[in-house]
Amino acid sequence: DTGVSQDPRHKITKRGQNVTFRCDPISEHNRLYWYRQTLGQGPEFLTYFQNEAQLEKSRLLSDRFSAERPKGSFSTLEIQRTEQGDSAMYLCASSITGELFFGEGSRLTVL
């Protein structure tokens, strides 16, 4: 499968714990995006990388959230001290032209 891959697909955690999601983009795609989607809403932009540089961050990305793409390939999104409001689907997308391709998402439930 050569699509965008995300891991884990599902994560259940207790409030206050840290969680990390991984995204592997389509090979050779230099742009990588993270989005968050809550129930009944459209996806909301979190952050965007071109190669290893983080070029844009949303105000939704509070200081508890951090994203990295250390070698310009895979990316991680870490949420520290999770809150119940962090429960959502976290979506990753990649592109090399203008068109974005999304992974299957990582669903987070914070108890």
Add this chain to the structure above:
Amino acid sequence: GIQVEQSPPDLILQEGANSTLRCNFSDSVNNLQWFHQNPWGQLINLFYIPSGTKQNGRLSATTVATERYSLLYISSSQTTDSGVYFCAVRGGTSYGKLTFGQGTILTVHP
């Protein structure tokens, strides 16, 4: 930032019917995509259409960039067409974020 409005918010059809979904946006765009979100949450690419008209089987899309809207046509709908349809746009000339609309929930009954 750019605003995206989709209509209708909900649409219920009988199998075999045709439908039109609309996406209005507030500024010029260099990217417009239509997605279908499957029951497991994955966004499936339908069209990359910043301007013009494209067709793919029973689906077609038209974007009139100068008038800031796009239309997604579904003909001879099937129950498998059910789900949420999203329009997403990128304004300006950058490769930055796509901004999504709130989606249209389509239900097709047999």
